[in-house]
Amino acid sequence: xxxxxxxxxxxxxxxxxxxxxxxxxxxxxxxxxxxxxxxxxxxxxxxxxxxxxxxxxxxxxxxxxxxxxxxxxxxxxxxxxxxxxxxxxxxxxxxxxxxxxxxxxxxxxxxxxxxxxxxxxxxxxxxxxxxxxxxxxxxxxxxxxxxxxxxxxxxxxxxxxxxxxxxxxxxxxxxxxxxxxxxxxxxxxxxxxxxxxxxxxxxxxxxxxxxxxxxxxxxxxxxxxxxxxxxxxxxxxxxxxxxxxxxxxxxxxxxxxxxxxxxxxxxxxxxxxxxxxxxxxxxxxxxxxxxxxxxxxxxxxxxxxxxxxxxxxxxxxxxxxxxxxxxxxxxxxxxxxxxxxxxxxxxxxxxxxxxxxxxxxxxxxxxxxxxxxxxxxxxxxxxxxxxxxxxxxxxxxxxxxxxxxxxxxxxxxxxxxxxxxxxxxxxxxxxxxxxxxxxxxxxxxxxxxxxxxxxxxxxxxxxxxxxxxxxxxxxxxxxxxxxxxxxxxxxxxxxxxxxxxx
Numbered sequence: 387x388x389x390x391x392x393x394x395x396x397x398x399x400x401x402x403x404x405x406x407x408x409x410x411x412x413x414x415x416x417x418x419x420x421x422x423x424x425x426x427x428x429x430x431x432x433x434x435x436x437x438x439x440x441x442x443x444x445x446x447x448x449x450x451x452x453x454x455x456x457x458x459x460x461x462x463x464x465x466x467x468x469x470x471x472x473x474x475x476x477x478x479x480x481x482x483x484x485x486x487x488x489x490x491x492x493x494x495x496x497x498x499x500x501x502x503x504x505x506x507x508x509x510x511x512x513x514x515x516x517x518x519x520x521x522x523x524x525x526x527x528x529x530x531x532x533x534x535x536x537x538x539x540x541x542x543x544x545x546x547x548x549x550x551x552x553x554x555x556x557x558x559x560x561x562x563x564x565x566x567x568x569x570x571x572x573x574x575x576x577x578x579x580x581x582x583x584x585x586x587x588x589x590x591x592x593x594x595x596x597x598x599x600x601x602x603x604x605x606x607x608x609x610x611x612x613x614x615x616x617x618x619x620x621x622x623x624x625x626x627x628x629x630x631x632x633x634x635x636x637x638x639x640x641x642x643x644x645x646x647x648x649x650x651x652x653x654x655x656x657x658x659x660x661x662x663x664x665x666x667x668x669x670x671x672x673x674x675x676x677x678x679x680x681x682x683x684x685x686x687x688x689x690x691x692x693x694x695x696x697x698x699x700x701x702x703x704x705x706x707x708x709x710x711x712x713x714x715x716x717x718x719x720x721x722x723x724x725x726x727x728x729x730x731x732x733x734x735x736x737x738x739x740x741x742x743x744x745x746x747x748x749x750x751x752x753x754x755x756x757x758x759x760x761x762x763x764x765x766x767x768x769x770x771x772x773x774x775x776x777x778x779x780x781x782x783x784x785x786x787x788x789x790x791x792x793x794x795x796x797x798x799x800x801x802x803x804x805x806x807x808x809x810x811x812x813x814x815x816x817x818x819x820x821x822x823x824x825x826x827x828x829x830x831x832x833x834x835x836x837x838x839x840x841x842x843x844x845x846x847x848x849x850x851x852x853x854x855x856x857x858x859x860x861x862x863x864x865x866x867x868x869x870x871x872x873x874x875x876x877x878x879x880x881x882x883x884x885x886x887x888x
Contacts, residue, residue: 421539423601425548428532429555431495431594434587435525436556438467439698440563441583442518443705444716448571448580455511462515469630470522472822477619479530479815480672487531487538487811488602492595494527499591506584517584533798533814535602537807543742546799550738553795557730557787560698564705565720572717615665615672621658622672625651626819633826673812677805683813685872686801689749689865691820693793695828696861700726700760700786702829703836703854704779711847712773722776722783729787734795741796745876748796750869755789757862764855771848793865824861832857 418424446460455463482490501524505517536548570586571579628651632644662671678684701723708714708722733752741748762782770778798817805813832854839850 417541417544418539418603420601420603423597424535424539424603425551427594427597427601428491428535429551430590431491431498431528431598432532432552433555433559434590434594435471435498435528436559437563437566438521438525438587439471440560440701441567442467443702444564444567444709444720445571445580445583447716448576448578449511449514452577452580453508453511453514455514459511459515463511463518466515466519467522467525468822468826469627470519471526472630472819472826473623473626474523474526475530475819475822476622476673476812476815478527479534479811479813480615480619481527482531482534482811483808486604487534488598488604490811491528491531491535491602492598494524494531495591495594495598498524498528499588499595502584502587502591506581506588508581529818530811530815533802533817534811537802537805537810537814539603543739546741546796547735547738549799549802550735550741550795553738553791553793553798554731554734556794557734557790558727560701561723561727561730561787562720564701564716565724568715568717568720572715615662615669618658618662618665618672621654621661625655625658626823627651628654629823630826633823633830673816674809677809677813677816680804681872681875682800682804683802685746685868686797687817687820689793689797689868689872690801690817691824692861692865692868693753693797693824694821695824695831696858696865697756697790697793697828698825699828699832699854699861700858703832703851703858706836707767707847707851708776711845711851712775714773714776718776722779725780725783726787726790729784729789730791731787733788733791735791737792737796738799741799744796746797746800746869746872749793749800750866750873752789752792752796753862753866753869756786756793757789757859757866759783759786759789760855760859760862764852767848767852767855775848828858828861831861 442464446463449455449463450460478490478494498521501517501520505514505521508514508517532552536545536552540548567583570582573579574582628647632647659675662673662675665671666674678687704723705719708719709716714722737748737752759782762785763779766778766782767775801817802810802813835857836850836854839853840847843849
């Protein structure tokens with residue numbers, strides 16, 4: 387915990403960088419010389435796992451033809467991955483904190499590579515669904531180690547730059563997934579092109595495993611088995627499962643009964659919080675709930691959840707509109723979204739460099755730019771509801787991408803700025819779990835608005851897209867409100883701090 391005399395961190399909270407000094411590193415003195423190479427390995431692997439969230443959407447028609455898959459199995463090819471990914475994030479972060487992040491990272495990459503091999507060789511849709519669930523669990527094992535290793539290997543401004551590269555990776559992987567999927571399907575053909583979507587992970591995974599042994603530092607003291615908090619793991623996994631299941635199954639599970647699972651999940655989550663408080667008085671809990679008493683962490687986690695609710699769903703409805711409404715091929719639909727990635731990559735790198743000076747105001751600026759971009763996108767579709775609209779979307783998507791780069795990585799840097807390194811994996815897992823839940827809520831809400839409008843307007847996809855886009859914008863405005871609350875709180879904190887006499 388920070389003392390009153392500690393200098394304020396980037397979000398204006400006293401002592402935000404105290405953990406850096408207590409970790410024994412001033413600046414980057416004594417830092418691991420392999421840290422940038424280790425980061426490259428982490429980012430490539432993280433890109434591979436996040437890409438598989440979006441790349442499969444454009445492959446579904448090819449999977450349906452190649453495997454004669456029923457709609458229920460196609461839904462599980464997508465939702466099974468997302469569900470397993472979200473379920474294991476927090477326990478995986480905890481496992482990396484307690485047993486060493488390199489071991490957890492390499493185990494995840496090995497499992498992901500094997501599951502990709504099995505998915506590509508699937509003889510039937512049931513086999514593919516199982517492989518995708520294993521893939522999702524492996525992706526959930528890998529990703530908390532990436533944020534944990536950044537916390538472990540980098541300090542100060544370098545940490546911001548590292549998180550900037552991670553933010554660029556997240557933005558590019560989400561936006562470029564449909565394009566890469568379309569290219570691979572074009573190369574492999576309609577019957578078997580979908581297999582290339584999974585096979586492409588195999589050489590990347592093998593290379594990442596070899597390089598991880600060379601560049602990612604090992605070590606990490608093993609703790610007692612009770613420190614893994616098995617009861618807490620079970621309660622949290624149950625709560626996340628109950629909340630996520632009706633969301634990821636929204637297009638297949640009709641009827642109102644599924645929504646009862648969400649309050650049941652919230653009840654189990656309350657039980658989990660009570661258990662962690664009791665367990666924390668005797669042992670080390672899986673998640674230190676005092677993290678949420680830190681303003682930077684609590685508001686940052688909320689911003690991340692709301693932003694991913696609006697951000698991820700953009701590409702879901704965009705590909706639906708272009709492919710189903712305008713008859714675009716998978717490749718052309720993917721090309722239409724690349725402007726977002728082109729904008730996100732440089733702004734994320736820039737955001738990582740300047741976030742420690744500007745703080746949460748940078749995140750607020752990014753959210754404004756994304757909102758402006760999506761509002762302009764609505765106007766483009768309104769004024770040009772023709773097959774040529776895909777090219778006209780480039781400018782507003784580029785603006786939205788610029789804003790996104792100033793949101794994802796700066797928000798992650800600020801949110802984790804006060805987290806001790808020993809808790810970095812767990813804190814990163816909690817943060818990403820919130821993002822997965824936000825993404826699932828966003829896709830469910832935006833998808834519901836889109837498909838209900840398609841049905842009520844007898845196939846007017848342009849109008850449905852604009853209607854659903856308003857839901858995206860609502861999520862972004864809610865995230866902006868949370869960011870502005872933090873900016874105002876930061877201003878009050880700085881105003882109340884005693885000034886040092888000249």
